Amino acid sequence: MEDISDVEIIAPNFKRRLSGVTSTIIQLVPVQRALGQKVATLGPGLPASLPHIGYSALLRLWGRPKNRALRLWHARRNVEMLPAIVLRDILRMKLRIVFTSASQRKHSGWSKFLIRRMDAVIATSNRTAAYLEVPSTTIMHGIDTQRFYPADDKMAAKAALGLAPDKKIAGCFGRVRHQKGTDLFVDTMIELLPMRPNWIAIVAGRATAAHVSFENELKDRVKQAGLFDRILFVGEHTNIPDWYRALDLFVAPQRWEGFGLTPLEAMATKVPVVATDVGAFSELLVTGEDETGILVAANSLGDMTQAAAAFMDDPERAKLAGERGLARATDSFSIQGEASRIGAVYEKLLSDTAAG
Incomplete structure (x- = not known):
């Protein structure tokens, strides 16, 4: 006291x-x-x-x-x-x-x-x-840039979490619910992963009691698509910076957000970002010539799928966006x-x- x-x-x-x-x-x-x-x-x-x-x-x-x-x-x-x-x-x-x-x-x-x-x-x-x-x-x-920082060895970061070190990983972190657009991320990955065998996807976050049925529906959708071993629901974790460090792409698919820190956390770990135009995301990301990520219309599955594919299919573009994102997060958003x-x-x- x-x-x-x-x-x-x-x-x-x-x-x-x-x-x-x-x-x-x-x-x-x-x-x-x-x-x-x-x-x-x-x-x-x-x-x-x-x-x-x-x-x-x-x-x-x-x-x-x-x-x-x-x-x-x-x-x-x-x-x-x-x-x-x-x-x-x-x-x-x-x-x-x-x-x-x-x-x-x-x-x-x-x-x-x-x-x-x-x-x-x-x-x-x-x-x-x-x-x-x-x-x-x-x-x-x-954000705390002492907690959120890039991995020295991306493959080792993946292996430490029990993930395949040779796979590229797209992630969506936060509460699992409709407002957060978790279904948009899942549907995007269902569309993209079959044609990209070197990629997997992770949903990290908790579904509260009111949203457990929503999460179960998503898991059923993944199973029906035959991707239960490539779209992983890993639950809530206290070591979330470690999970960011394992990613190669981060997607923030929210339908509504007051501010939203997850794109910044991804940027600080040198991960390129696809985010919807909600909350403060348009003020966090840089698009265009010095892009740190791609901004898409909220609730647009087509736009999200196209943007995610753009980074997944162009490693150099993703690398440059990640590097610029790291610089922006550390310089302007500590x-x-x-x-x-x-x-x-x-x-x-x-x-x-x-x-x-």
């Missing part, structure tokens, strides 16, 4: 179920702390290893932290904005509020009401910023860079307050 007098930024998490927002907090807070940002979490559903404060510490928010005029509250959901507004505007606590928006849809009236009362707003992509009606700073998510840019937003608020 952190001493509230040493905490300058509170990162609340008021949702028990694991989500993309929760994952962001888990990954980002240790990096922020390493950069000297005095952040602590508040709420359930987070690892005990993260610095945190209890709800009783909120009673001390009328007081100032050491060396600062006030504290910051970094909300990422409506349910986290509202209590901060109460603390700041009704209880008159020494607090300013930052909100990060990842939504790519028109906000409800209630959300607009809350967002208008923020002291600073961060958008996770330019598409997200376009839905906001207040000034915002775009700071895209980053989680350290994300934390530094968020820290600049924090510092501006704290400095403006001090000047005032």
Whole structure:
């Protein structure tokens, strides 16, 4: 438990179920702390290893932290904005509020009401910023390039996972469900693999209870196509960077996505990417002359099949795209860079307050 007098930024998490927002907090807070940002979490559903404060510490928010005029509250959901507004505007606590928006849809009236009362707003992509009606700073998510990096020996990386080292591998990672487009990846591979005997495909990820029947239907489809030994459902793994390092092609087939880190994770492991035009994918990938991947229309099986075949049948194009993707991920999308840019937003608020 952190001493509230040493905490300058509170990162609340008021949702028990694991989500993309929760994952962001888990990954980002240790990096922020390493950069000297005095952040602590508040709420359930987070690892005990993260610095945190209890709800009783909120009673001390009328007081100032050491060396600062006030504290910051970094909300990422409506349910986290509202209590901060109460603390700041009704209880008159020494607090300013930052909100990060990842939504790519028109906000409800209630959300607009809350967002208008923020002291600073961060958008996770330019598409997200376009839905906001207040000034915002775009700071895209980053990844841990100490975890996601290329394999020194691709064949050894495959063998370490029990995969055939002489085979090329296409992968699709994430929750197995319709929204994530797992069926589009499977159907793409059913179309392409019979004519490409040196390729296999991997689906890595978990199907929650509500989506087990969907996964079973896909497995039946694969079996009926006679590809049960070449399209593999390997489940969920904690060592997912090792699975990226075994890939020769990554496909992100989502029908909808708030942001989506999987293309970045693939790029950081020097793997070319085919992705649908959803979430922030169009802002992560470079297409055209300096391509790092191919962007296709969402829900278009034909476009996805054609794009995947383009990389599978042109090893030099795939190699160059992978190399450019690695450079782009490490130069522009490290989680350290994300934390530094968020820290600049924090510092501006704290400095403006001090000047005032």
